[in-house]
Amino acid sequence: MGKFQRETLTVDGVKTVVYTAGSGEPLVFFHGAGTVDGHDFAEAWTDKFKVIVPYHPGFGESGDDPTFTDLHDYVMHYLELFDMMKLDRFNLVGLSLGGYLAAKFASEHSHRIRKLALIAPAGILDDQHPMADILAIPGEQIPGMLVSNFDVLKKRLPEKPDLDFIGDRYREATTTARLLWEHPIDPKFTRHLRRITVPTMILWGDEDKLIPVQQTETWRKFLPKADIQVFKGAGHLVHLEKPEAVAAIGKFLG
Amino acid sequence: MMSALRFNSMHFMPYAHLPANQKDHKSLWVDFSNKHYDPDKGHDLYQRYLKELVLADQLGFDAVVVNEHHNTVYSMMPAPNLIAAAIIPQTKNVRICVWGTPPNLMMPNRLAEEYAMLDVMSGGRLEVAFPLGTGMEYWANPANPATARDRFKESLKIILQAWHEDGPTKHFGQHYTYRFLNPWPRPMQKPNPPCYIVGTGSPETIEIAAQLGFGYASVFVTKARAKELNESLRERAAHYGFTIRPEQLPILNFVYVAETQERAEQEYIPHLQRFFEDYLRTSPQYLAPPGYLSVDQLKVRAAAADKMHGGFNFEMLNQAFFISVGTPEKVANDMGSWCDEMQTTHLNCVTHVADMPHWKAVKNLTLLAEEVFPRLRSRTGAGQRIAAE
Numbered sequence: 001m002g003k004f005q006r007e008t009l010t011v012d013g014v015k016t017v018v019y020t021a022g023s024g025e026p027l028v029f030f031h032g033a034g035t036v037d038g039h040d041f042a043e044a045w046t047d048k049f050k051v052i053v054p055y056h057p058g059f060g061e062s063g064d065d066p067t068f069t070d071l072h073d074y075v076m077h078y079l080e081l082f083d084m085m086k087l088d089r090f091n092l093v094g095l096s097l098g099g100y101l102a103a104k105f106a107s108e109h110s111h112r113i114r115k116l117a118l119i120a121p122a123g124i125l126d127d128q129h130p131m132a133d134i135l136a137i138p139g140e141q142i143p144g145m146l147v148s149n150f151d152v153l154k155k156r157l158p159e160k161p162d163l164d165f166i167g168d169r170y171r172e173a174t175t176t177a178r179l180l181w182e183h184p185i186d187p188k189f190t191r192h193l194r195r196i197t198v199p200t201m202i203l204w205g206d207e208d209k210l211i212p213v214q215q216t217e218t219w220r221k222f223l224p225k226a227d228i229q230v231f232k233g234a235g236h237l238v239h240l241e242k243p244e245a246v247a248a249i250g251k252f253l254g
Numbered sequence: 255m256m257s258a259l260r261f262n263s264m265h266f267m268p269y270a271h272l273p274a275n276q277k278d279h280k281s282l283w284v285d286f287s288n289k290h291y292d293p294d295k296g297h298d299l300y301q302r303y304l305k306e307l308v309l310a311d312q313l314g315f316d317a318v319v320v321n322e323h324h325n326t327v328y329s330m331m332p333a334p335n336l337i338a339a340a341i342i343p344q345t346k347n348v349r350i351c352v353w354g355t356p357p358n359l360m361m362p363n364r365l366a367e368e369y370a371m372l373d374v375m376s377g378g379r380l381e382v383a384f385p386l387g388t389g390m391e392y393w394a395n396p397a398n399p400a401t402a403r404d405r406f407k408e409s410l411k412i413i414l415q416a417w418h419e420d421g422p423t424k425h426f427g428q429h430y431t432y433r434f435l436n437p438w439p440r441p442m443q444k445p446n447p448p449c450y451i452v453g454t455g456s457p458e459t460i461e462i463a464a465q466l467g468f469g470y471a472s473v474f475v476t477k478a479r480a481k482e483l484n485e486s487l488r489e490r491a492a493h494y495g496f497t498i499r500p501e502q503l504p505i506l507n508f509v510y511v512a513e514t515q516e517r518a519e520q521e522y523i524p525h526l527q528r529f530f531e532d533y534l535r536t537s538p539q540y541l542a543p544p545g546y547l548s549v550d551q552l553k554v555r556a557a558a559a560d561k562m563h564g565g566f567n568f569e570m571l572n573q574a575f576f577i578s579v580g581t582p583e584k585v586a587n588d589m590g591s592w593c594d595e596m597q598t599t600h601l602n603c604v605t606h607v608a609d610m611p612h613w614k615a616v617k618n619l620t621l622l623a624e625e626v627f628p629r630l631r632s633r634t635g636a637g638q639r640i641a642a643e
Contacts, residue, residue, distance in 0.1 A: 177544035
């Protein structure tokens with residue numbers, strides 16, 4: 001198990017913090033619209049992979065860039081970062097909003113991806129099983145919606161939300177609002193998914209209260225070859241609740 | 255020497271028929287269902303409120319003030335320009351203040367056009383204030399709170415360009431594109447009707463007012479904070495080469511006058527209590543949608559909200575805010591001291607609150623106009639105490 005090293009890079013003027021651990025084929029993890037889940041779960045991958053966990057601009061330890069108003073701004077940011085890090089081809093894993101971003105990145109730059117794993121990805125328009133409107137859910141209700149077993153998240157939250165915690169969440173909601181307030185879904189996103197030609201895995205918790213597990217059917221329609229695995233008794237943060245989900249990703253990528 | 259005092263009558267036009275279980279609702283804004291709105295009752299209220307605005311003109315108030323809010327019992331004016339248009343032909347002298355429509359909720363050319371219409375229709379009596387809009391408006395309208403301040407600045411630029419420059423002109427911006435900005439009509443008042451920024455005093459909006467030489471109408475801030483904001487606007491405006499005049503700094507105040515102190519309190523305080531407890535009640539989330547505030551401002555406000563415990567406390571509110579309830583002498587004295595303290599000549603009086611009945615509104619307007627203002631109008635300069643003191 002490797003210990004994560006923290007590195008700060010400046011990517012087109014934006015302070016970008018990247019955590020790296022392990023050795024082997026590179027594996028990049030894109031976090032979701034909140035960063036309370038941390039990245040210690042990713043240590044399980046470090047014995048086989050060089051695991052690279054960047055914070056997106058506007059989230060966690062990275063700096064802000066209010067000009068990022070579109071998911072594509074993040075695609076451009078990562079093209080630049082990966083060039084700086086001399087990452088030519090790599091495995092890409094994305095969670096939730098990070099899954100949406102990973103799929104978008106892969107649909108545009110499939111040749112740079114070895115394999116793709118999406119954990120409860122956002123981005124799908126499904127009138128029957130819509131994603132919860134995360135920007136409209138009161139902050140205090142969000143933690144309860146993220147997991148099925150609250151204990152796995154509880155230890156990562158302050159006992160009583162302090163001003164810094166509230167401020168950090170508000171900042172991440174602000175960054176998300178710049179991207180998604182007016183257009184939570186880009187109807188053109190799924191059109192280009194067929195350009196993802198690399199092996200793809202999709203993981204979901206069957207008790208996901210944020211993005212319903214039924215959306216796997218829509219993903220199957222656009223990515224018919226994807227290996228879809230549903231984990232029983234898990235919520236949105238399936239990677240925190242089910243170590244076997246993390247192991248399944250490692251096995252799939254390995 | 256200060257110029258003559260000026261008195262406005264401001265009306266929120268609330269929907270005054272709250273359901274019996276309204277206390278069960280955490281917010282009476284944004285998500286409070288419009289199934290509770292009865293158009294017949296609404297009709298009666300509009301008739302009544304329009305009369306109260308027109309009465310202010312007849313009694314000699316200098317201005318009437320209307321503003322815009324959405325999805326709430328607090329206000330039945332999602333479109334204040336309609337109210338302004340309705341009262342223009344019924345009034346002769348009052349300034350018509352639309353304070354105002356958030357530019358982010360309307361196409362800027364359209365707002366420039368509507369304000370120009372009102373100015374021409376009223377023979378140059380219009381005054382406008384530009385709010386960013388409360389956080390609640392951003393939940394009710396298709397505008398992004400996280401980019402609101404940039405959009406707001408761009409809107410103001412377009413509106414002023416439409417008023418100041420002979421059209422057609424062009425604008426290619428981040429949020430709006432105009433190939434032929436050429437609105438007819440143009441305002442009667444040159445270069446534009448008197449303009450203010452209205453808000454709760456975030457440093458960003460003060461700066462915008464300073465850059466443009468606009469007045470600043472602070473609302474729902476304490477007396478101490480209002481004083482700081484006025485000083486800050488004077489200083490920042492000077493930096494851009496503008497001198498802020500006293501009448502550009504209106505004081506939002508809540509006043510009620512009756513024959514005796516006891517009677518005034520008895521007649522008014524229950525309505526003021528309902529105003530603060532119910533009509534203003536909303537959630538922290540609705541007050542601050544994502545990106546509406548900077549993270550620093552959000553923390554400042556979250557810390558302040560944490561300190562506010564207990565319910566309605568009249569004495570505390572009376573101390574902190576511009577509130578005066580009592581005899582004509584008392585109210586005149588309070589208003590006089592506010593003007594001295596704030597170095598302004600402009601009193602923006604909320605003359606009706608919450609479910610106050612028509613007779614109280616009429617009584618209040620009449621006593622203000624006939625018993626209070628004359629005591630103050632005789633003032634010839636700042637710092638002079640009135641005879642009754």
